Amino acid sequence: MPSAPDPGRRRFLLLTAGALASCVAAPAIGAPRMPTRRSLALGHLHTGEKLDLVYWADGKYQPGALKRIAWLMRDYRSDTVHPIDPRLLDLLATLRQRLRVSAPLLVVSGYRSPASNALLASISEGVATNSLHMAGSAVDVRVPGRPLAAVRHLALSLRAGGVGYYPRSNFVHLDVGPVRHW
Ligand SMILES: [Zn+2]
Secondary structure (H helix, E strand, O other): OOOOOOHHHHHHHHHHHHHHHHHOOOOOOOHHHOOOOEEEEEEEOOOOOEEEEEEEEOOEEOHHHHHHHHHHOOEOOOOEOOOOOHHHHHHHHHHHHHHOOOOOEEEEEOOOOHHHHHHHHHHOOOOOOOOHHHHOOEEEEEOOOOOHHHHHHHHHHHOOOEEEEEOOOOEEEEEOOOOEEO
16 A cells, blocks of 8 residues: 655655746757747546646746646655656656647656655666656657657657667657756
């Protein structure tokens, strides 16, 4: 049984998300043609939750939207919420725009608590013990209606961070750490 989330911890993490958003207001990628509003539609493979919202408007990230995204991308095993790096959201928004999809991107794995990551690392060779998932800076994702190879190709061309290709599990890992791929 997952333990009940600690409201104090969640509140702290969400406040941190707001603080992070307010100091990272500049567009991270694709600056010349970024729209004045940025939106995302996301679904989660394991919880079935969905959202479709504007997360950047009036020149800044919207704290309420970031909170909702952080909740959808939480560690669903323990309901632990962690701020998601806004640069990762910009990367996902750019992918959606460039792939011309209207359906939600499907999140396979977003934030992972250290305990969840250690569990996964112990049973899977593909999970790094120091994964950027634990920093809210990585997502495993698939794009309904688009070949996985096309998603990988586009992500590599954006050079926004790490790109991992997992065709057998049908997802691409994306992060906003150093540019690299595997
Ligand atoms: Zn990953």
